Amino acid sequence: MEVKARAPGKIILSGEHAVVHGSTAVAASIDKYTYAYLRFPTPSGILSSFIVDNDDALKLQLKDLSLEFSWSISRIKGALPESGSLPSSTPASCSVESAKSIAALVDEQNIPEAKIGVASGVSAFLWLYLSIQGFKPATVVITSELPLGSGLGSSAAFCVALAAALLAFTDSVGLDMNQQGWLLFGEKELELVNKWAFEGEKIIHGKPSGIDNTVSTYGNMISFKSGNLTRLESNLPLKMLITNTRVGRNTKALVAGVSERTLRHPDAMAFVFSAVDSISKELTTIIQSCAPDDLSVTEKEEKIAELMEMNQGLLQSLGVSHAAIETVLRTTLKYRLASKLTGAGGGGCVLTLLPTFLSGTVVDKVINELESNGFQCFIAGIGVKGAEISFVVSS
Ligand SMILES: Nc1ncnc2c1ncn2[C@@H]1O[C@H](COP(=O)(O)OP(=O)(O)OP(=O)(O)O)[C@@H](O)[C@H]1O
């Protein structure tokens, strides 16, 4: 029995960090995915192409990091005897005691120091797997088209793809396993995938707002405030250049840094969060007000560009910009293009709005200049579908 799930990454058009403190944010999915393959050992012992079965182990392969982990089911039972005792239809938070037991299971795997950032992802995997599937031996393989830890929601896509694959074989999700190709979940199932993914994000991020897992689950474009999503309908052909500064960072630490600044300067920060909320609301209105064949696209793009610049200024005041991000901003400004960081900042990726009538020559010049600084540029498709699964028919 085998299933694969995919979940898209995302860009945040406005409101990152402030959304953790109750402001509105606007996000869109992008056409780069994380894939989770789940395989239970076959009774006949037939081997699949990607893994050798071990009937008494839970295995995790992280292809992007060239890492493999294996836990015997008896070891897991000893560490977390209560696992899988709640129905998979009831997403649950990882308690402090369970977190300790999971940390011990992760520690035993001796993750190399250079890749230690993945420990939180492995913990999230164990929590999701054991809560949803209990003590079943299986192999899970993860691959991703997203740069990890770069602001494009790799952690959320990881959790959403995992939750989708794990739930596919439960009674909570009644999908026809004989259907072929990528399948979309129904509304109730999406809600369940999203809630479980949020529990995983909590383990990786500490205090996530939920926007990343929500846009990865539901896809398209959303506005999000205090845990509530509004799906945005848009005819605006938004085109964004994404520049990866390749400066590594960690969302959990950046989110914690903003919270500490908020404790030090509560009044000033409240004004910043309120300004961000206004920016996101205005952006939402502009995005939704675009009719097909709208003649005022340029005017709308100019407003969006200005709002992005204002949001970037506020992100600087939250302390989450970085010298490499500033270099991207200065470079794109030379071409009169507006940019802002996306995701948690501190490095990672920067968005640059490419107006509809911008010539291809200018786009090529900006990309060349950015890449000559060692950055990596690409133009992503915006507003793709959210979580999908596909049952693999064994031959
Ligand atoms: N494909 C993957 N394989 C293994 N672990 C992953 C994968 N994708 C994400 N992770 C986990 O998520 C962590 C990165 O999450 P983090 O939230 O710091 O960055 P991000 O999600 O890419 O950016 P942002 O939260 O700003 O959008 C990794 O260190 C790892 O623990």
Ligand SMILES: C[C@@](O)(CCO)CC(=O)[O-]
């Ligand atoms: C920085 C943040 O606002 C977005 C990360 O993509 C964190 C969150 O909302 O969980």
Ligand SMILES: [Mg+2]
């Ligand atoms: Mg993340």
